[in-house]
Amino acid sequence: MTQNTQEITLAELMVVACAEAWRGDGEVLASGIGIVPRLGASLAKLSHTPELLMTDSEAFLVEEPIPLGPRGDFVPTYSGYMSFDRVFECVWGGRRHAMIGPSQIDRWGQTNLSSVGDYAKPKSAILGVRGLPGNSIHHANSLFVPNHGPRVFVAGEVDMVCGVGYKKERWAAGMRQDFVDLRRIVTDLCVMDFGGPDRAVRVLSLHPGVSFEQVQAATGFPLLQGPSLATTALPTDDQLAIIRRLDPHNLRATVLKGNPPAQRAAA
């Protein structure tokens, strides 16, 4: 049962799509970086996958996901400890599923958060490789893209490969590739995965009012269609209630330009 779709925003639909990425993961650290991925991880824990571990986005584990922004009467209680040092130990042991928003993604799932353009004198210096090399080679990762376009989904390789992917030529004999586990890509147009032949990217579902051709045109490399190309599910009343409780200041409304509704006019 869903509410009047007029009221549901695209950001809320994306929160639910992000939450699906963690479904059935069991006892792993769920790290959703940014407003929508964090809400997705929290929604997953509060609905279908309560076994997930989460932090307060600082150094403490919580069993009750913490609402975003100023907390009012909400006082967090903690179930354990997870300093950055411990997060690294968790990463290397593989018991984590993170969702981050890289600046560039290529057809092999390689990601870039360091710099765009010539490495010596980049057109745009971003953050740095951060933890992407270690995360991507040790545990499950999903990707979040609030602005699906060819500048993010690049035609060739990303300018600086920070996170590893499935490009065979990058893997020499003896390197363990089997921990690499790229799951879902949630964008403002669709949900994709790496389930095609040779881990090719395929579209699993299109957000309401979006066509496959529109997604392909916004992507720098060829896409496949999933086996049963669906429309991305709208949030249910229960999911919306959880999202509103987790985000009392409606920070999710700031993620997408103009905070568009989930139900868009067909292109």
Place this chain on the structure above:
Amino acid sequence: MNKELTAAQAIARIESGMTLGIGGWGPRRKPMALVRELLRSDVKDLTVVAYGGPEVGMLCAAGKVKKLVYGFVTMDAIPLEPHFRKAREAGAFEVEEYDEGMFEWGLRAAGMRMSFLPTRCGLATDVLARNPALKTIASPYDDGEVYVAMPAIKLDVALLHVNEADRWGNTLNRGGDPLFDHLFARAAERCFVSTERLQDRLSLSRDDARFNFFERYLVTGVVHAPGGAHPTYLDPDYGWDLDHLKRYNASATDEGGWAGYRGEFIDGDEAAYQARIGGAERLAKLRRPVF
């Protein structure tokens, strides 16, 4: 024993061309009073090693960085560090960019007096391509797995900031996350620690003593610097100063911006800085950031 120094005495031990490690993480627990003293000095050509925050941007803006060893530079609330970006995009310094975990491994290796530690982090990425000196190594055991041999990151000097210390060099880090400051202390030939509160000798309960993360024999000098992490976040004493960080951020785009910031905040001494930002009253108003 008395290791107390002034900030100027500590910074006088840093020479041009040295490799300098700076503790903290992004906009957290940065030894900013020591960094400000370094900005006032004529030291240059530094190799700076940091989980970078505004201190890296300031050192870049002041032209003191010959080479930067880092995994990121960010102020979190303002994700893109403006002066770092400007210098990086201008090719103003040499770049040695590592995964956050490789970086930790490099410090650990140095602290353990190892030449390297093996890790998977960095394999199949451009971190190897952009650091041609990095080598891989195969396991000598039956598995034969190939790893990155992350070389030790040895530091000439480390700068850290703590909540409490004594004149012997005992330190307490009361933050929720001790970060990796202890590894900087272990990796360094000399380590200078600034502190919010300074005593002759700490006399602690067992519970409080657990906030001590590295031994005093690693500490070369202690500098009393209340407010010394401002404008970064010093858990649990004060939050980051977002207004100040915005003012600093604007200094990268305004005409004559850095010179203006420098003139307003850096060129006086630390007492003038603390007075300029509003002193202890201001620090008391800086709430912990809410995530």
